[in-house]
Structure formats: structure tokens, C-alpha cells
Amino acid sequence: MAGTTVSGIGSNIDTQAIVKSLVDSERAPKQTQINNQTLKATTSLSSIGKIQAALDAFRGALDNMKTTASFSGLSGTSSDEKVATVTTGNGAAAGNFSLLVTQLATASKISTKVYADGASAVVNAGAVPSTLSIKQGSDTFDVSIPAGATLQQVRDSINSQYANQGLSANILTDANGSRMVLTSSKTGVGSDLTLSGNSGLETGTSILATPQNAKYTLDGVAMESKSNTVADAVSGITLKLTGVSPVPSGGGAATPTTITVSADTTTLKSSVKGFVDTYNALIKAANTETQVTTNADGSLTTGALTGDASLRSLLSSVRTELNAMGGTGQMKSLAQFGVETDQKTGLLSIDDKVFSAAAKTNAADINGIFTGDTGLLARMKTATDTFAQKTTGVFAARSASLSDSLNDLKKQQDSLDARMASLQTSLTAKYTAMDSLVARLRAQSDSIMTTLNALNNPKDS
Numbered sequence: 001m002a003g004t005t006v007s008g009i010g011s012n013i014d015t016q017a018i019v020k021s022l023v024d025s026e027r028a029p030k031q032t033q034i035n036n037q038t039l040k041a042t043t044s045l046s047s048i049g050k051i052q053a054a055l056d057a058f059r060g061a062l063d064n065m066k067t068t069a070s071f072s073g074l075s076g077t078s079s080d081e082k083v084a085t086v087t088t089g090n091g092a093a094a095g096n097f098s099l100l101v102t103q104l105a106t107a108s109k110i111s112t113k114v115y116a117d118g119a120s121a122v123v124n125a126g127a128v129p130s131t132l133s134i135k136q137g138s139d140t141f142d143v144s145i146p147a148g149a150t151l152q153q154v155r156d157s158i159n160s161q162y163a164n165q166g167l168s169a170n171i172l173t174d175a176n177g178s179r180m181v182l183t184s185s186k187t188g189v190g191s192d193l194t195l196s197g198n199s200g201l202e203t204g205t206s207i208l209a210t211p212q213n214a215k216y217t218l219d220g221v222a223m224e225s226k227s228n229t230v231a232d233a234v235s236g237i238t239l240k241l242t243g244v245s246p247v248p249s250g251g252g253a254a255t256p257t258t259i260t261v262s263a264d265t266t267t268l269k270s271s272v273k274g275f276v277d278t279y280n281a282l283i284k285a286a287n288t289e290t291q292v293t294t295n296a297d298g299s300l301t302t303g304a305l306t307g308d309a310s311l312r313s314l315l316s317s318v319r320t321e322l323n324a325m326g327g328t329g330q331m332k333s334l335a336q337f338g339v340e341t342d343q344k345t346g347l348l349s350i351d352d353k354v355f356s357a358a359a360k361t362n363a364a365d366i367n368g369i370f371t372g373d374t375g376l377l378a379r380m381k382t383a384t385d386t387f388a389q390k391t392t393g394v395f396a397a398r399s400a401s402l403s404d405s406l407n408d409l410k411k412q413q414d415s416l417d418a419r420m421a422s423l424q425t426s427l428t429a430k431y432t433a434m435d436s437l438v439a440r441l442r443a444q445s446d447s448i449m450t451t452l453n454a455l456n457n458p459k460d461s
Contacts, residue, residue, distance in 0.1 A: 015431035023424045030416050038409050040304075045402040047289040047304035051311060052395045054285035055388050059381060061278040066377045071271050071370040073363035075264035076237060080257040085240045088261055092236030097259040098219050100245045105187035105214035105228045108136070110195070112151075113204030116177040119152040123201060132199040134158075134167065136184055136191055141167060145199050154201065155180055181208065188213050188226025214241050237261060265359045268366060272355070275370070275377075276339065276348045279322070283346045286315055310387070310394050315346070317383040326376055327368030331358060334376075337366060 065071070074094060076086035083101055115121035124130050124145045132154070134141040141162050145154055151171060158169040166185035171178050180201070182193055191211045195202035213224040218233055225233075228241040237259070245254040289305040305311050322341075325332040338354030341347070359366070370376050387394045 013435070015435055019424060019427045019431060022427055023420055026423060027416065027420050030412075034409055034413055034416065038406065038413075041402050041405045041409065043304040045399060045406070048395050048398050048402070050285060051289060051305070051314075052388070052399070054282050055314070055384060055395070058278055058282040059384060059388055061274075062377050062381050065271070065275060065278075066371070066381075071268065072236075072367045073263055073265060073268040073359065074261050075267050076259065076261045078257055078259055080246075080255075082243045083245050083257040084242060084259065086259050086261075087238045087240075089236045089238060092261055094261050094263060096261075097234065098256045099216060099239070099259055100254055100256050101214070101216045101241050102244060102254070103212065103215040104241055104244065105226060106209060106212050107184045107187045108191055108193040108211045109181060109183045109207075109209035110193050111172075111182075111206050111208050112180045112195075112201050113206075114177045114179045115151055118173060118178045119150065119155075119171050121151050121178065122148060123151050123154055123199060124149045130199040131197040132195060132201050133197040134162075134182065135194045135196060136167075136186065139165075141165070142197075143199075145201075151178060151180055154199075158182070184211075187211055187228065191226070216241065263363055265356070265363060268359055268363055269350070269355060271370075272334075272337070272339065272366065273350060276350060279318070280347045282318070283315070283348075286311055287345060310398060313394075314384065314387050317387075318380055319346070321376060321379045321383050324376075324379070326374065326379075327365055329362060329365030329368050331362045331365040332369065334369065 072088060072092055074088050074092050076088045076092070078084050078086050084099055115123075124147055127147050129147060130145045132143040132145055134143065141158075143154065143158055143161065145157075149157075155169045155171055158167060168183050168185070170181050170183070172181055182195075184191060184193055188211055195205055213226055214228050214230070215222070215224050216230075217223065223230075223233060225241075230239040230241065233239065239259070245257060247254050286305075288303070290303045290308070290311065292303065292306060293301045295301060322334070331337065337358045338351035340349050340351060342349065368375070372378065385393075390396060
């Protein structure tokens with residue numbers, strides 16, 4: 001600690017050591033308290049942060065699993081993926097479908113007039129900005145064209161503003177010059193692109209492609225779609241049309257593609273294992289922060305959150321939902337599918353033999369356990385809501401409280417440092433004064449002794 005050095009020259013006493021000892025003695029109780037509380041708060045804050053991260057990852061995984069259909073135990077295949085691919089979703093059922101695609105959905109494509117000066121041709125030769133309006137259905141996209149703007153600059157402006165809304169612009173150049181071509185990602189009848197405004201680009205346009213609907217038949221029923229992704233033709237099945245059904249080289253009728261939806265226990269088990277791994281990651285994070293370690297000397301070291309009420313409440317909530325019965329099938333619990341809980345660690349595992357046997361006859365039941373508004377995934381998400389909210393959640397509140405405690409401890413440390421600096425200054429001044437007094441008394445004593453010695457030893461006459 002900074003302060004005046006007391007050398008004790010006058011008293012021959014190490015006053016500096018005495019001052020330091022007194023200050024250290026005064027500081028020790030409060031400093032120990034601050035250190036212990038700071039260490040505890042910092043460790044707890046770090047541990048809660050790790051639990052929050054694990055909980056966020058757990059909830060994110062639940063959301064991802066809710067959007068897939070893998071718990072249905074069904075998978076879709078296409079006999080010709082050059083014609084269509086298939087994915088299954090909630091509501092799918094096993095079965096076969098015959099698909100014939102006669103026409104794919106296409107997008108609108110239009111071209112401006114040709115500019116002889118190429119991509120660097122000045123589109124707006126005026127002194128003020130002009131406007132190009134691109135209309136598609138009820139949507140209008142306005143592009144401001146500054147004075148002196150070139151065809152290339154207009155192209156770049158359209159792409160930077162509206163690429164994420166399905167518009168794209170390119171420049172085609174040949175011996176006659178350059179033209180800008182506009183294309184939309186939207187397909188189907190009614191998605192035509194048109195140009196208007198006062199830029200000059202709207203004059204002399206030509207249509208390169210007229211949008212059309214996809215045309216296909218499913219089991220002999222003729223259908224149309226504005227998109228090549230067909231999500232509502234068959235419940236729970238999404239078809240992505242990729243090409244027109246092929247016609248044999250010798251002529252004749254087009255060859256149909258067979259869409260098959262069938263049971264897939266491998267995918268089902270993989271999905272259940274994904275849930276198990278996700279759940280275990282949360283439990284492992286909790287175990288790490290609450291574990292009790294026996295040291296070499298027999299003493300125990302507890303985790304930062306050992307006995308923490310908030311963490312116990314979280315674990316109780318998810319375990320309650322895990323063990324609850326659900327679904328409408330014969331099997332209503334994960335235990336019936338061989339999902340077991342380790343009584344010591346709380347981690348889940350899958351008994352392969354039990355799962356395989358149950359999935360052979362009751363695969364559909366697992367879907368009822370996991371999915372839906374009252375399924376395990378939804379219930380676990382709801383059960384953890386109050387703990388995971390970003391600002392008002394249980395752990396967010398704990399983190400805020402610990403941060404406030406650390407700030408208060410910092411203020412206490414600053415106050416203690418200031419008080420100890422003042423005490424050292426005060427004690428230093430007192431001991432300096434004492435040392436000066438002792439020095440003066442010694443000087444007086446030496447003077448008196450000199451006088452007495454002179455009197456006792458008079459010089460010879």
C-alpha cells in the first residue's frame with residue numbers, strides 16, 4: 001500500500017513494519033469477507049451462464065425436432081428423383097402414389113431494349129433522378145435511378161435491394177449491344193413482371209418467358225400448382241417437382257413415378273436417440289455444476305450450484321414431463337420403448353432390443369408421445385419457459401442479482417482501500433511524530449550527559 005516510509009532513525013524502531021502490521025490487521029477481516037463473497041458470486045455467475053447456454057441449446061433442439069416428421073416412423077421415396085423428390089411431415093400415412101408430371105412451374109422473365117453502348121450505357125441522361133417501377137401481381141418494387149446512372153448500375157441497384165424478395169437482374173450482351181433481363185423466383189400464372197415509371201427502361205420491353213403453373217396427376221387426378229414445391233396435394237407429404245415425366249424413346253405414354261411412404265424404424269430410432277442426446281447434454285451440464293468431489297485428504301469440494309433451488313426446480317420440471325404418459329396409442333411412455341434413466345446420473349439410454357421389438361408393432365405410438373400440442377417436445381418447451389426467458393426468466397434474474405452483488409463488492413473494495421490508505425497515512429504521521437520526539441529526547445539526553453561528564457571530570461588547573 002502506498003504511504004510515507006517510516007525508517008525509525010530517531011527511535012531505532014522499525015515503525016514502517018509496525019504500521020503495516022496494524023493496517024493489515026485492520027484490513028484482514030473485511031478483505032477476507034470481500035474475497036470470499038466475490039469468489040462465490042463469480043463462480044456462481046459463471047455456472048449459471050453455462051446452465052443458461054445448455055438450456056438454450058436444449059430448447060433450440062426441441063424446436064428443430066418439432067418441425068421434422070422423423071418421429072412418425074415414416075419416410076418417403078421416389079422411384080425417379082429426376083421427376084420428383086419427397087419428404088414426409090406430420091400427418092403423413094403409409095401408402096403409394098403414382099405421379100405424372102407434364103409441365104413444371106416457370107417464372108416470368110422480361111428484357112429491356114438493347115443499348116448499343118453496352119453495360120456502360122447511360123440510362124438516365126437527365127439532371128434529376130428517375131424511377132423504374134417493377135410490378136408483380138400486387139407488389140411494386142421502385143428503383144431510384146440517379147442522374148448519369150448506367151445500365152450496369154441499375155442492375156446492381158435492383159439486385160442489392162430486391163434479391164431477397166425474389167427479383168434478379170442480369171445483363172446480356174451481343175454484337176448489337178446490351179440489355180437488362182429481369183427474372184423472378186416466383187412461379188405460376190399471375191406472377192408476370194411488368195415495368196413502368198419515367199426511367200426510359202420501361203419502353204421497348206419484350207417478354208422472354210411467360211409464367212406457367214406446374215401440371216401433374218396423382219393417381220390419375222389432374223392437378224396444378226403455382227410452385228414446383230407441392231405441399232398440400234397429399235396430407236403430410238411434400239413433393240418437389242424436378243422434371244417432366246419421361247417418355248420412352250420409342251414413343252407412347254409417359255412413365256409414371258411411384259411415390260412410396262413406408263415405415264422406417266432406423267429413422268425413428270435415430271430421432272429418439274437425437275432427443276436422448278439433447279436431453280443428456282442438459283443433464284450433464286447440470287451434473288457438472290453440482291458435482292461433489294472427494295479430495296485426497298478426504299475433504300469435499302462442492303460445485304457452485306450444489307443444492308441450488310432454481311436448478312433443482314428446472315430438473316424436476318423436465319423429469320416430470322419425461323415420465324408423464326402421453327399419446328393416444330397403446331404405448332404411452334418412453335420406458336415402454338426401452339428408454340431408460342440412470343438412477344445415479346439421471347442420463348438416458350436406449351435398450352436396443354426393447355426398442356426394436358416395440359417399434360415393429362407400435363412405431364406410430366412414438367409419434368403421439370413426442371409430437372403435437374400436448375406431446376413431449378411441446379410440454380418440455382413449456383416447462384422450461386419460466387427458466388429460459390431472456391430478461392425475466394429465473395436464471396436471468398439470478399444472473400442480474402449476482403452481477404449487482406459483484407458491483408456492490410467492488411464498491412466495498414474501493415471503500416476499504418480508501419479507508420486503509422487513510423489509516424496508513426494517519427498511523428505513519430503518528431509514528432513519525434513519535435520518532436521525532438524520541439530523537440529530540442535522545443539529543444537532550446546526550447547533551448545533559450555531556451554536561452554532567454564535564455562537571456565530574458574537571459580539567460587540571
